[in-house]
Amino acid sequence: MRLIARCLFAVAVVVCMAGGAVAQTADDFFNPDVLQRVDMWMHSTDWDKLKAAFQENTYYPADVTWNGQTVYNVGIRSRGLGSRSGTKPGLRVDVDRYSKDLTFLGLKSFVLDNLTQDKSGVRETVAMRFFTRMGIPTPRETHTRLYVNGNYAGLYALVESVDKTMMGRVFGSIGDNVQNDGYLFEYNYVIGRPWRFEYEGSALGPYKQSFDIKTNESKGDSAIWGPIEELVRLVNSTAAASFQQTVGARLDLPAFVRYIAVQNFVAQNDGFNGYDGMNNFYFYRLENSTSHVFIAWDEDNAFLSPDFQITTRLGDNVLTRNTLQVPAFNSQYYSVLLEAATSASDWLQQETQRQLGMIAAAMQEDTLKPYSNAEHAADRDTMLAFAPARVTYVRCEVAKVVGTTLPAGCS
Amino acid sequence: MRKFLLTAIVVLVSAAGAAAQDKRGLVWDDRPTIVFAEDVTLGIRGRLQLDWRQFEPDIEEDTFDLRTARIGIQGDLTRHFSYEMEREIDREGTFGDWKDVYLNWKTFDRIRLKGGRFKMPFGLEQNTGPTETDFAYRSLASTLIAPGRDRGAMIYGELGRLVYEAGIFDDDGANAELEEERFVLEGEDLEGVGPSFAGRVQADLLRALPVPNRLKGANFGFAYTNAYVPEGLNSLKGEAVWGADFFERVYVKGRRQRMGAQFDWTPGPTGLKAEWMQSREQRLNQSNRNEDLSDFITSGWYVSGTWFITGEDKDDNINPRQPLFQGGIGAVELGVRFDELGLRSASTEGTAFTNPRADYQVPNSDRVWTFGVSWMPIRRVRVVTNAIYETFEDTSRTPIPGTSSFWSGLVRLQLVF
Numbered sequence: 113m114r115l116i117a118r119c120l121f122a123v124a125v126v127v128c129m130a131g132g133a134v135a136q137t138a139d140d141f142f143n144p145d146v147l148q149r150v151d152m153w154m155h156s157t158d159w160d161k162l163k164a165a166f167q168e169n170t171y172y173p174a175d176v177t178w179n180g181q182t183v184y185n186v187g188i189r190s191r192g193l194g195s196r197s198g199t200k201p202g203l204r205v206d207v208d209r210y211s212k213d214l215t216f217l218g219l220k221s222f223v224l225d226n227l228t229q230d231k232s233g234v235r236e237t238v239a240m241r242f243f244t245r246m247g248i249p250t251p252r253e254t255h256t257r258l259y260v261n262g263n264y265a266g267l268y269a270l271v272e273s274v275d276k277t278m279m280g281r282v283f284g285s286i287g288d289n290v291q292n293d294g295y296l297f298e299y300n301y302v303i304g305r306p307w308r309f310e311y312e313g314s315a316l317g318p319y320k321q322s323f324d325i326k327t328n329e330s331k332g333d334s335a336i337w338g339p340i341e342e343l344v345r346l347v348n349s350t351a352a353a354s355f356q357q358t359v360g361a362r363l364d365l366p367a368f369v370r371y372i373a374v375q376n377f378v379a380q381n382d383g384f385n386g387y388d389g390m391n392n393f394y395f396y397r398l399e400n401s402t403s404h405v406f407i408a409w410d411e412d413n414a415f416l417s418p419d420f421q422i423t424t425r426l427g428d429n430v431l432t433r434n435t436l437q438v439p440a441f442n443s444q445y446y447s448v449l450l451e452a453a454t455s456a457s458d459w460l461q462q463e464t465q466r467q468l469g470m471i472a473a474a475m476q477e478d479t480l481k482p483y484s485n486a487e488h489a490a491d492r493d494t495m496l497a498f499a500p501a502r503v504t505y506v507r508c509e510v511a512k513v514v515g516t517t518l519p520a521g522c523s
Numbered sequence: 524m525r526k527f528l529l530t531a532i533v534v535l536v537s538a539a540g541a542a543a544q545d546k547r548g549l550v551w552d553d554r555p556t557i558v559f560a561e562d563v564t565l566g567i568r569g570r571l572q573l574d575w576r577q578f579e580p581d582i583e584e585d586t587f588d589l590r591t592a593r594i595g596i597q598g599d600l601t602r603h604f605s606y607e608m609e610r611e612i613d614r615e616g617t618f619g620d621w622k623d624v625y626l627n628w629k630t631f632d633r634i635r636l637k638g639g640r641f642k643m644p645f646g647l648e649q650n651t652g653p654t655e656t657d658f659a660y661r662s663l664a665s666t667l668i669a670p671g672r673d674r675g676a677m678i679y680g681e682l683g684r685l686v687y688e689a690g691i692f693d694d695d696g697a698n699a700e701l702e703e704e705r706f707v708l709e710g711e712d713l714e715g716v717g718p719s720f721a722g723r724v725q726a727d728l729l730r731a732l733p734v735p736n737r738l739k740g741a742n743f744g745f746a747y748t749n750a751y752v753p754e755g756l757n758s759l760k761g762e763a764v765w766g767a768d769f770f771e772r773v774y775v776k777g778r779r780q781r782m783g784a785q786f787d788w789t790p791g792p793t794g795l796k797a798e799w800m801q802s803r804e805q806r807l808n809q810s811n812r813n814e815d816l817s818d819f820i821t822s823g824w825y826v827s828g829t830w831f832i833t834g835e836d837k838d839d840n841i842n843p844r845q846p847l848f849q850g851g852i853g854a855v856e857l858g859v860r861f862d863e864l865g866l867r868s869a870s871t872e873g874t875a876f877t878n879p880r881a882d883y884q885v886p887n888s889d890r891v892w893t894f895g896v897s898w899m900p901i902r903r904v905r906v907v908t909n910a911i912y913e914t915f916e917d918t919s920r921t922p923i924p925g926t927s928s929f930w931s932g933l934v935r936l937q938l939v940f
C-alpha cells in the first residue's frame with residue numbers, strides 16, 4: 113500500500129512539473145507586456161567585424177538563446193537605413209540562413225531594432241500596438257535586453273519579420289491552405305528619388321527598383337511587377353467616377369484609407385504620405401488575387417507633434433489624392449481619424465506610460481545608445497504629453513473639416 | 524596576343540633552319556635554343572591553348588577562352604645547373620603571373636637541389652604541365668587539394684628505384700591561396716599561410732615482385748604536406764569544373780595536412796592513372812563561442828584510362844608515328860576519367876549547417892565524368908575534345924541552385940614548343 117502511495121506521489125510530481133513546462137510560442141517571444149532577454153553568442157572577431165563594417169550586409173553565424181531555448185547557427189547581419197550604427201548595430205536574425213528548414217518558435221527570422229533614432233525608446237512599439245488595435249496588418253513587437261557574448265549590448269525592440277510566416281498569421285487559412293503564397297514586397301525608398309505614386313511608364317524597371325520582392329522571387333518579372341505597373345497606371349489614369357470599381361479590384365481601398373488615416377493620427381512624418389515621398393511599408397498581393405494591401409513597417413518617426421495637420425500632404429501623393437476624391441473614401445478618412453481618437457483617448461497614454469515603465473531600467477543601463485539619459489527623459493515627457501493633446505486636436509480639426517459642432521477644448 | 528604569336532613563329536622558323544648546323548648559336552634542340560657553349564644553353568618555350576566551350580544548361584561562361592598563353596626560357600648553366608623561367612601572357616598581350624622561376628643543382632642523381640618558385644611535390648596530375656595532361660582540365664582534387672606552385676627550396680633525387688622529394692615552402696601553394704578580398708579590422712595583422720613542408724616518394728613497387736613484366740612498370744607514390752593556417756576564412760573550397768563555388772570557405776585555424784597516393788601505369792599505348800588525396804584543416808577556437816570545432820576535410824580522387832588507337836607508346840614524349848601530311852592522320856587517343864571532390868566536417872553530430880563556423884557542415888561533392896578524344900596531327904599541335912558531365916550532392920549549392928547535373932563540352936587547340 114505504501115509502495116502504491118509512493119508511486120502515485122511520484123506520478124503527481126511528474127505531471128505537475130510537466131504542466132509547468134508549457135511550450136513557448138512566438139506570441140510569448142513578442143509578448144508586448146514582457147521585457148525579454150535575448151542572448152547572442154558570436155565569435156568575438158565576427159562581432160567586431162560586424163560593428164566595424166556596419167554599413168555592409170555581411171552575414172555572420174551566431175547562437176541565440178531566449179528563455180532557456182537556444183537556436184544554433186543562425187545568420188546575423190547589420191540592418192537599417194539611417195539607424196545603422198557601428199556602436200549599437202541594428203540586427204536582422206535569419207534563423208534559416210544556414211539550414212533552410214530551421215525555425216525558432218516557428219519563425220524564420222526576426223529583427224532587433226536598435227532604437228537609435230527613437231530617444232523615447234517606445235515610438236515604434238507604441239505606434240505598432242496602436243496600428244494593431246486599429247486593425248491594420250502589423251508586425252508583433254516588444255522590447256528586449258540584448259546580450260552579446262555575455263555583455264549587455266543595449267535595449268532593443270524585438271520585431272517580427274514581415275515574411276511568409278507573418279502573412280500566414282495575418283491572413284489565416286482558407287480550409288487547409290495558409291494564405292501566405294502571395295507576392296510580398298518591401299518598399300525600397302530610393303535616396304534622391306522621392307516617389308509619390310506617379311506613373312513611371314510601362315517598363316518594369318522603376319517598379320522593380322521600388323518594390324523589393326520577398327516571396328515568389330523565382331517568378332518572371334511580368335508576374336511579379338506587372339500588376340504593380342498596372343495598378344500605378346490605373347491609379348494615375350482612371351477617372352473619379354470609375355476609380356473605386358477599377359482600382360478597387362487591385363487595391364483594398366478601404367484598408368488603404370484606414371492605413372493612411374491611422375498613420376496621420378500618430379503623426380508619422382516618414383510614412384506613406386511622407387515628407388520625402390513614400391517610405392516605410394510592405395505591400396502584399398494576396399494569394400490567388402489581384403488585390404493588394406499595405407502592411408505597416410518602421411514607425412519610429414511617429415508622434416512628431418500633437419498638431420500634425422490631419423490633411424498633411426494628402427494632395428501630394430497620386431494614390432492618396434485620387435482615392436480621397438471619391439466621396440465615400442474621403443468621408444471614411446475622417447471617420448477613421450475620429451475612430452482613432454476614440455480608441456486612443458485613454459489607451460494611448462496608458463500604453464505609452466506602461467512601456468516607458470517597462471524599459472526604464474534597461475534604457476538607463478544602455479550605455480551604447482547615441483543619446484543621453486537626460487535626452488531620453490525629455491523625449492519620454494514629450495511622448496506622454498502627445499496622446500491627450502493629439503486626441504483633442506484631431507477631434508477639433510475633423511469637426512472643422514466636415515463641418516460638425518466643435519467639441520470642447522477646441523481653439 | 525598577336526605579338527606573342529608573331530614572336531613564336533619567327534623563333535620557330537629561324538631555329539628550324541639552324542637545327543642541322545653545328546651546336547652553337549640558334550639551334551633546334553627540341554625547341555628553339557641558343558647554345559652559348561657546351562652545357563650553357565637558353566631554350567625558348569611557349570604554350571598556347573585556345574578553348575571553345577558549350578554549356579548545358581547555360582552557366583553564363585564565355586564560349587571562347589584563352590586558357591593558356593605562356594612564354595619562357597629554360598636551359599643549362601654548365602653541367603651542374605639548369606634553370607627555367609616562365610610567365611603568363613594575358614588576353615591583352617601583356618605579361619601576367621610568373622609561373623616557374625627556379626634554379627636547379629643537378630650534379631648528382633642521388634641528391635639534387637631546386638630553389639625558387641616551382642610546383643610543390645604533391646599530386647601526379649598537378650605536377651604534369653597543362654599541355655601534357657590527358658584531358659583538357661585536371662581533376663578537381665588535383666586543382667583544389669594539391670597545392671601547386673610556391674616559393675621554396677627542395678631536395679630530391681633517385682635512390683635506386685626510389686624517387687624522393689622534400690621541400691620547405693613559403694606559403695602553402697598557389698591553389699590554396701585566397702583570392703577573395705578580406706575585411707580587416709583596424710590594427711589587425713593579416714597573417715599569411717605557411718611556411719609549409721611537402722614531401723613525396725615514388726617507386727615502381729612491383730618491380731621486385733614476381734609479377735608479369737607488364738605490371739613491373741606500375742609506379743606508386745605517396746605524398747604529404749603540412750602547413751600552418753592562420754585564423755580566417757582560409758580553408759580550401761569546393762569549386763566546380765568551370766569555377767562556380769559549390770562549397771564556400773570556412774573558418775579555420777591551425778594545421779593543414781594533406782595526404783596523397785598516386786598510381787601511374789602506362790603499358791604500351793594505354794595509360795591507367797589514379798590518385799587519392801585528402802586535406803584536414805584544424806578549426807581551433809572557431810565556433811560561435813570561440814571553442815574548437817572538428818576538422819574540416821576535403822577529399823578527392825580520380826581514376827582515368829587512355830588508349831592511343833593509332834598505336835603510339837604512352838611512355839614516350841608523344842610523337843605521332845604517322846603525322847598528317849606524311850601519309851598518316853597523326854596520333855589519336857581516347858580517354859575517360861571519373862573524379863570526385865567532396866568537402867565536409869569530421870563531426871556529423873546534430874543538425875548540419877552551411878555556416879562557416881558550424882561544427883557539422885552540410886557536406887557537398889561534385890562528381891565528374893570526362894570523356895575525351897585527343898588528336899595530334901603533328902608534333903606540338905594537339906586538338907582536344909572533351910565532354911564533361913558533373914553532378915552535385917547538394918542541389919542548393921551548384922552553379923545554378925536547384926539544378927544538380929550539368930553537361931559541358933570543349934574543343935581545344937593547343938600549340939607547344
